Amino acid sequence: MEIILLLFTFVLAAFLGFELISKVPSQLHTPLMSGSNAISGITIVGALIATGQMNNDFSKWLGFAALVLATINVVGGYFVTDRMLSMFKAKKDK
Amino acid sequence: MQDNLINVAYIFAAILFIMGIKMLGSASTAVRGNRISSLGMLIAIIVTLLRSGLDYRFITLGLVIGGLVGLIAAKRVQMTGMPELVALFNGFGGLASLLVGWSEFEKSAEADWFLYFVVFIALLIGGITFSGSIIAYLKLSGKIGGNAVVFPLQKLINLLVMTGAILAGFLLVFNVGENSSLLVWLLIGLALLIGVLGVIPIGGGDMPVVIALLNSFSGLGAAAAGFVIMNTVLVVAGCLVGASGLILSIIMCKAMNRSLINVLFGGFGSGDTASGSEVEGEMKALSVEDSYYVLEAAQNVVFVPGYGMAVAQAQHVVKELSEILEKNGAEVRHAVHPVAGRMPGHMNVLLAEADVPYDQLCEMEEVNSIMPTVDVAIIIGANDVVNPAAIEDESSPIFGMPIVNAHQAKSVFVLKRGQGAGYSGIVNTLFFRENCRMIYGDAKATISSMVAQFDN
Numbered sequence: 375m376e377i378i379l380l381l382f383t384f385v386l387a388a389f390l391g392f393e394l395i396s397k398v399p400s401q402l403h404t405p406l407m408s409g410s411n412a413i414s415g416i417t418i419v420g421a422l423i424a425t426g427q428m429n430n431d432f433s434k435w436l437g438f439a440a441l442v443l444a445t446i447n448v449v450g451g452y453f454v455t456d457r458m459l460s461m462f463k464a465k466k467d468k
Numbered sequence: 469m470q471d472n473l474i475n476v477a478y479i480f481a482a483i484l485f486i487m488g489i490k491m492l493g494s495a496s497t498a499v500r501g502n503r504i505s506s507l508g509m510l511i512a513i514i515v516t517l518l519r520s521g522l523d524y525r526f527i528t529l530g531l532v533i534g535g536l537v538g539l540i541a542a543k544r545v546q547m548t549g550m551p552e553l554v555a556l557f558n559g560f561g562g563l564a565s566l567l568v569g570w571s572e573f574e575k576s577a578e579a580d581w582f583l584y585f586v587v588f589i590a591l592l593i594g595g596i597t598f599s600g601s602i603i604a605y606l607k608l609s610g611k612i613g614g615n616a617v618v619f620p621l622q623k624l625i626n627l628l629v630m631t632g633a634i635l636a637g638f639l640l641v642f643n644v645g646e647n648s649s650l651l652v653w654l655l656i657g658l659a660l661l662i663g664v665l666g667v668i669p670i671g672g673g674d675m676p677v678v679i680a681l682l683n684s685f686s687g688l689g690a691a692a693a694g695f696v697i698m699n700t701v702l703v704v705a706g707c708l709v710g711a712s713g714l715i716l717s718i719i720m721c722k723a724m725n726r727s728l729i730n731v732l733f734g735g736f737g738s739g740d741t742a743s744g745s746e747v748e749g750e751m752k753a754l755s756v757e758d759s760y761y762v763l764e765a766a767q768n769v770v771f772v773p774g775y776g777m778a779v780a781q782a783q784h785v786v787k788e789l790s791e792i793l794e795k796n797g798a799e800v801r802h803a804v805h806p807v808a809g810r811m812p813g814h815m816n817v818l819l820a821e822a823d824v825p826y827d828q829l830c831e832m833e834e835v836n837s838i839m840p841t842v843d844v845a846i847i848i849g850a851n852d853v854v855n856p857a858a859i860e861d862e863s864s865p866i867f868g869m870p871i872v873n874a875h876q877a878k879s880v881f882v883l884k885r886g887q888g889a890g891y892s893g894i895v896n897t898l899f900f901r902e903n904c905r906m907i908y909g910d911a912k913a914t915i916s917s918m919v920a921q922f923d924n
Contacts, residue, residue, distance in 0.1 A: 376698060377582060377695075377698075380694075380695060380698065380700065380703055383700055383703055383704060384691060384695075384703050384704075384707050387691075387703065387704045387707035387708055387711075388707050388710070388711050389711075390486065390708065390711075391489075391707060391708040391709075391710065391711025391712050391715075392711045392714075392715060394486065394489050394490050394493070394708070394711075394712065395489065395490075395493050395711075395712045395715050395716075396493075396715075397493075398493045398716075398719070399494075399495060399831070400804055400806050400812075400813055400816060400831055401495065401804070401813060401816035401820070401829060402492065402493065402494075402495060402498055402813065402816075403716060403719075403806075403811075403812030403813030403816070404550065404554070404811060404812060404813035404814065404816065404817045405492060405498055405502070405813070406489075406492045406493060406498075406712065406716065406812075406813075407554060407679065407680060407683050407713070407716060407811070407812055407813075408550075408554045408557070409488070409489075409492045409498075409501070409502045409505065410489060410492070410683065410687065410708070410709045410712050410713060411554060411557055411558050411561065411683050411686060411709070412502075412505070412506070412509070412557075413485055413488070413489070413505055413508075413509070413687070413705050413708065413709050414558075414561045414683070414686040414687040414689070414690045414705070414706060414709040415509070415561050415564070415690075416485075416509065416512060416690050416694075416701060416702050416705040416706060417561065417564045417565045417568050417689070417690040417693045417694075417702060417706070418509075418512075418513060418564070419512055419513065419516045419699060419701060419702060420565075420568035420572075420693050420694070420696070420697045420699065420702060421530070421564055421567070421568055422513065422516045422517065422522075422527055423516065423519070423522075423697065424567075424568060424571040424572065424575070425523070425526050425527050425530055426519070426521075426522030426523050426524070426526075426527055427523065427575070428521060428522075428523050431574065431575070432574050433571045433572075433574035433575040434523075434526070434571075436567045436568075436570050436571035436574065437567070437568070437571045438526050438529075438530050439567050440563075440564040440565075440566075440567035440568045440571065441526075441527065441530035441531065441534065441564075442530050442533050442534040442537075443534065443560040443561070443563050443564040443567070444534065444560070444561065444564035445530060445531050445533070445534020445535050445537075445538060446534045446535075446537045446538040446541070446557065446560050447538070447557050447558075447560045447561040447564065448509055448534075448538065449534065449535045449538030449539055449542070450537070450538030450539070450541050450542045450553075450557050451538070451542075451557050451561075452502065452505075452506040452509070453538065453539060453542035453543065454541075454542040454545065454550070454553060454554075454557075455502045456499070456502055456503070456506075457542065457543075458547075458550070458817055458820075459498050459499045459502060460499065461547075461817075461820045461821055462495070462498070462820050462826070
């Protein structure tokens with residue numbers, strides 16, 4: 375049952391994603407991409423759980439590698455997007 | 469009870485992601501949108517850390533290492549290096565999803581077919597995203613050649629590798645238990661191979677589509693990892709990114725009047741594509757000194773930047789020249805073609821870095837409507853996006869692609885290093901026109917000396 379609910383959520387989220395972004399001005403294409411790229415770093419949640427295991431198994435080490443990579447993706451992605459967008463913004467205030 | 473609280477917080481995080489993506493789509497709200505979505509991420513991370521029985525030592529270590537690397541990379545990167553960095557981050561996200569799926573696979577003592585199925589999907593998508601992004605990174609940063617790589621039997625080999633991966637997946641799902649570790653290694657290897665094989669035949673000019681598509685894949689990878697660990701926030705956020713990335717890829721394809729399939733499997737830009745009809749006439753060169761007299765008298769100037777501007781790092785001198793022209797009484801615009809450069813929106817990022825005023829950045833349609841009244845169109849390292857063959861020559865491979873109609877301007881200056889064709893290998897008929905003059909040399913040096921001419 376849980377699986378079906380999750381699939382249901384997946385399908386709804388897909389439709390929502392398509393509806394959210396219809397016409398994006400081209401100057402926002404890069405920030406949209408890098409910003410959503412940072413969101414895809416949500417896999418960090420899975421990595422945290424895997425790294426937090428109380429053992430020293432192979433599984434934990436895989437989780438640790440995932441955690442480092444996902445954190446780079448999240449932190450780097452948000453900061454670089456913010457940097458880009460603030461460039462756009464600074465210009466508009468003039 | 470604790471689980472319920474965590475799930476409520478995840479719903480809240482998902483709402484913030486949805487609002488964030490929505491707001492990223494509009495200029496006035498984009499900064500806030502990105503911050504709102506980062507707040508969602510922070511909430512998701514914090515509530516995950518509140519779960520009981522976690523080993524925090526390695527978590528802290530991982531967060532610190534990853535955080536520092538990410539922060540330094542984000543602060544240091546030059547705006548011209550943005551496409552590579554986005555590709556690299558993307559690849560890391562994909563690999564992380566692969567590893568999360570693998571880790572869960574190793575951990576699970578008793579497995580059911582559904583778990584193995586979603587592990588298979590996570591490994592496949594995560595692996596393709598990772599190796600594909602790394603190849604894109606290498607191409608964009610110039611560490612390997614940017615041209616399309618094609619070889620005999622390529623499609624057959626790709627098909628075989630893909631079939632192999634799907635077979636390995638089936639074996640994994642239907643033979644739960646025996647020897648599955650070996651299958652997982654095989655599957656990862658094949659997924660990585662698919663990513664490499666998938667991106668090498670794609671030429672530099674098609675990179676915006678690939679980057680957007682890989683972005684979509686990294687989201688789907690996260691969603692697949694979400695199914696592996698049965699976590700809603702991963703599924704929702706991953707799926708949103710998957711959908712938005714796909715839309716961006718489609719926007720890019722439309723801007724080239726090609727289908728996604730054609731971009732991915734066309735091998736466009738390998739040099740052996742047909743080059744359309746023969747052109748008559750010759751290219752006429754012009755010196756910087758002579759260009760000055762034309763520019764000095766111009767009332768209406770349009771810059772059309774392309775990848776060449778990024779390579780020459782010419783955005784700052786472009787801004788300088790456009791200021792001088794404005795002071796001289798001319799109206800200045802920058803026409804940005806949707807697929808100019810190597811990633812979606814590439815030119816906008818560069819011009820924004822150089823502080824070019826927002827209202828001077830124009831989309832293609834906007835500029836085309838006034839093009840006949842433009843005195844000078846200055847093409848800086850752009851090629852296919854201004855090739856009139858796209859609207860005039862039905863035999864041209866790019867026929868039907870919307871272009872910036874620079875050829876309608878009274879004079880056209882093309883800043884270009886040499887006489888060669890663009891990445892696609894298509895002859896640009898614009899260069900042979902009566903109103904077109906070629907100014908050879910490095911774009912940055914050329915524009916600098918134009919600026920110097922005005923200063924004298």
